[in-house]
Amino acid sequence: MITLENINKTFYTKEVETRALENINLTVEAGEFVAIMGPSGCGKSTMLNIMGLLDTPTEGWVIIDDVRADLLYDRDKARIRNQKLGFIFQSFHLIPSLNVLDNVLLPMLYRKGASVSGSKQRALEILDKVGLSHRLKHFPSQLSGGQCQRVAIARALMGQPKVILADEPTGNLDSKMGAEIMDILLRLNQEGTTIVMVTHDEHIARETSRVIRLFDGKLVL
Ligand SMILES: Nc1ncnc2c1ncn2[C@@H]1O[C@H](COP(=O)(O)OP(=O)(O)OP(=O)(O)O)[C@@H](O)[C@H]1O
Ligand SMILES: [Mg+2]
Numbered sequence: 001m002i003t004l005e006n007i008n009k010t011f012y013t014k015e016v017e018t019r020a021l022e023n024i025n026l027t028v029e030a031g032e033f034v035a036i037m038g039p040s041g042c043g044k045s046t047m048l049n050i051m052g053l054l055d056t057p058t059e060g061w062v063i064i065d066d067v068r069a070d071l072l073y074d075r076d077k078a079r080i081r082n083q084k085l086g087f088i089f090q091s092f093h094l095i096p097s098l099n100v101l102d103n104v105l106l107p108m109l110y111r112k113g114a115s116v117s118g119s120k121q122r123a124l125e126i127l128d129k130v131g132l133s134h135r136l137k138h139f140p141s142q143l144s145g146g147q148c149q150r151v152a153i154a155r156a157l158m159g160q161p162k163v164i165l166a167d168e169p170t171g172n173l174d175s176k177m178g179a180e181i182m183d184i185l186l187r188l189n190q191e192g193t194t195i196v197m198v199t200h201d202e203h204i205a206r207e208t209s210r211v212i213r214l215f216d217g218k219l220v221l
Helices: 044-051 074-084 100-110 116-129 145-158 175-190 202-206
Strands: 002-012 017-028 033-037 059-064 085-089 163-167 194-198 210-215 218-220
Touching (some): 002 044, 017 044, 033 044, 033 175, 033 202, 044 194, 074 085, 085 145, 100 116, 100 145, 116 145, 145 175
Parallel strands (some): 033 194, 085 163
Antiparallel strands (some): 002 017, 210 218
């Protein structure tokens, strides 16, 4: 599903050079639920961003669904992001001025040919699935953290992604809300969605099918 080949990533700022990833080779198969773990600063978010074509490696390349991403034009990369990948972040990244339903409908604005009524129907179904049917008109500031993250998951699901990339999706939640989010992700995985999730939480990582550990930008085998 997603392969990283010989990935190196170095960040250059005026004075310092940071090697964030070194010689990463990794394949995530379709249907897997992979947890990425490791200490702060070891390169987890960098790796996830490169997998999701949100950032480019300094060396090496990413293959998504048999296509080498570095050989694509930006607009084709954007299409892959929009149609195959769904993103979830620790801080939810919802639009404060949009209500729950409109936040979930947002990705459809970027999709040519999506019907408005069809999209709305789908959004309502997905919001039902994540247990938010009763909060459609609420704004993010009126929701709990767990509810905000469920909105973010619903938004990610609108595009019917093959892969969900989640960067510490339970990081800002207490353990009960974290467990609820994990239940939703496990259900999505059972339904066939591939998931790659960064987490600091060993309990949560234990529920996935594979744990990958990074240390100082390198995979720990
Ligand atoms: N845009 C950037 N410019 C310069 N250095 C960066 C940039 N982004 C990340 N880094 C550096 O790359 C290294 C890896 O960062 P990354 O965010 O991937 O770590 P992480 O494992 O996700 O950490 P955390 O658990 O704290 O989120 C760190 O040393 C960080 O300072
Ligand atoms: Mg991070």
